[in-house]
Amino acid sequence: MQKGNLMHTDYNTMIHQADSSTRVNGTGRTGAPVPLRSGDAALFESMKQEAEGVSAPASHSSARPSDQQTELVDQCPPSVIRGAKLHEAEIGIDWFRFRMPFNRLHQITNRLAKYLGSYYSKPGMWGYRERFQFACGAFVNFTDEHRECCIELTGKTCQLLGHQILMELMTWAYSHFARATRIDIRLDFKGTDIGLIDNVCQSCERRELCRCRRWRKIEQLSSNGEYTGYSVELGKRGKDGSGRLVRVYDKGLETKEKPKGEWERWETEFSDDAANQVCMELIASDNWTQSAAELALGAVDFRVYTGARSLKRRSIADWWAKLTASIKPILVRIKRVHTNIDRYGSWLCRSVMPTLHTISKHTDQSVANIILFFTGKQNFAKAVCDASPVVWEYIDITE
Numbered sequence: 001m002q003k004g005n006l007m008h009t010d011y012n013t014m015i016h017q018a019d020s021s022t023r024v025n026g027t028g029r030t031g032a033p034v035p036l037r038s039g040d041a042a043l044f045e046s047m048k049q050e051a052e053g054v055s056a057p058a059s060h061s062s063a064r065p066s067d068q069q070t071e072l073v074d075q076c077p078p079s080v081i082r083g084a085k086l087h088e089a090e091i092g093i094d095w096f097r098f099r100m101p102f103n104r105l106h107q108i109t110n111r112l113a114k115y116l117g118s119y120y121s122k123p124g125m126w127g128y129r130e131r132f133q134f135a136c137g138a139f140v141n142f143t144d145e146h147r148e149c150c151i152e153l154t155g156k157t158c159q160l161l162g163h164q165i166l167m168e169l170m171t172w173a174y175s176h177f178a179r180a181t182r183i184d185i186r187l188d189f190k191g192t193d194i195g196l197i198d199n200v201c202q203s204c205e206r207r208e209l210c211r212c213r214r215w216r217k218i219e220q221l222s223s224n225g226e227y228t229g230y231s232v233e234l235g236k237r238g239k240d241g242s243g244r245l246v247r248v249y250d251k252g253l254e255t256k257e258k259p260k261g262e263w264e265r266w267e268t269e270f271s272d273d274a275a276n277q278v279c280m281e282l283i284a285s286d287n288w289t290q291s292a293a294e295l296a297l298g299a300v301d302f303r304v305y306t307g308a309r310s311l312k313r314r315s316i317a318d319w320w321a322k323l324t325a326s327i328k329p330i331l332v333r334i335k336r337v338h339t340n341i342d343r344y345g346s347w348l349c350r351s352v353m354p355t356l357h358t359i360s361k362h363t364d365q366s367v368a369n370i371i372l373f374f375t376g377k378q379n380f381a382k383a384v385c386d387a388s389p390v391v392w393e394y395i396d397i398t399e
Contacts, residue, residue, distance in 0.1 A: 084189040084196045084264065086323055091289045091296075092163055094267060095184035096153040096170070098279075102145045104176050109140050111169065112151075115161055126150070127355070136160055146354035155184070163289075171283050180275040185296040187266040188251065196264045199319045200232050200248050200302075207305040208317050209234065211331065212246070227260050229253055234300050243274030243334050244299040268296040273334045281330070290327065298329030 100108055109132055113119060119132045119140075128141035128150065138157040142149035151173075158166055170178075189196055204215045212235045220229030231249030235241045251265040252258030270278045278295050285291035303314035356367050363370070 084194050084323060085191070086187075086293065086326060088189070088191070089293070090186075090188040090190070091292050092186055092188075093158050093166055093183060093292070094155045094186040095182060095269070096158060096166070096180070097151065097182040097275075098170075098173055098178045098180040099148040099150050100173060100176060100178045102142060102147065102149055105140065105142050105149045107176070108149070108151060108173065111172070112138060112140070115165060116157065129358075143354060144358070146357050148350075150181075167282070167288060170279060174279065174283055180279040182269065182271050183275045183278055184267055184269045185278070185292045187293060187296055188263065189266070190258075190263050193261050194264045195261065196266065197230060197232055197248050197250065200234075203302045203317055203320070204232070204234075208302045210301040210303050210311055210314075212242075212244075212300050218249075227253055230260060237269065237271065241271075243271050244332065245269040245271075246299050266296060268299045270295075270299075270332065274332045277332050277334075281332075291330075294327050294330045295332060297324055297327070298331045301329070301331075 109119070112134065116134045116136055116138060119134045122131050122133045122139075123129075124131045124141050124143065125139075126141060127143075128147075129143040131142070132140040134157070136157045137154040138152060140149055140151050153161070153166075161169070201217050203209060204217075209215055214236055215232060215234045218229065218231045218233065220227065222228050227250075229250065230253060231247060234246040234248075235244055237245045245268070247265075247267045247269070249265055249267070250260055250263065252263030253260055255263075257263065281295060282288045282291055301311065302317040302320040303311055304317060306314050308314055353367075356370055359365075359370055360367050365373075
């Protein structure tokens, strides 16, 4: 998707202009080349030849200005200008997983069937008893009234629904007490020799990566040495990370639709509380595509490594500054909540009790007897010093 009033500068221009011999001022900086007038070009050429001990021929003053400017300034043809341009990126949602109360099961299923067609019943996943499966890959997991239903919209499903329908569905779901557990935002850059993956890898090697501790580069080669996959991952998934995982990979190689470097994707996966916060930001935004780009790119940062711990004392990496010049990246922070008896009780009611009630229903045993069967009295005979205060507080209350 295109976005108005965004950057038009190639963030990889520095690659073409790093040689100071092609610059008029000879500084070797990465700024844009200074255009020459016809008189300036002739004067510069004569000064250059005088410095080399060669007198400038009189015929130089009659040369065409366009020829002299092309001769002095190394300008790349538009067809080979490299670099990801944010205003040309296609922005969208590539995965969406959320939960809803069980009493909304048929409403959400019928809404999906309106756009995705018929579905059929299959055994559930992730501990759920049953699921409604759609042909496109989407499905709805559910058990009974004691547990929420879980809706999974894959990348293919999100593409099939389209951005407008997907946002309408998200807004409706949140108005009926939905809670997201995963959402992926993608930015697709298409063109000639984009170089986004290379810039990310080089910045990581220069220790410029911020807001993330782990990264890895993945190269997949065929038996004849040709690339079949090229990507870099920033962060870790799920509970092991911060709720943010960034993947920058060559989508053209993955789909085999384009050569290496002509279709690169920036994809940020938000999970759990971070995903829930991102969805609320998108719903509240007047321009969800711009908000999506700000959230996806705000997951990490790239700043010149100086040894300083404060990011404010470190300048933003040049290529990153050009890529994000037209937006204000948003960092989604997860608020760490201290564990207490109320949170333990909430977790038990949400994750444990539904299963215990199901077992109780099929065995004609009380929930208390089932707990006693699995735990036994010996598990509660620990010394106080061997158990956490919260656990013992809970045990004291139940006794």
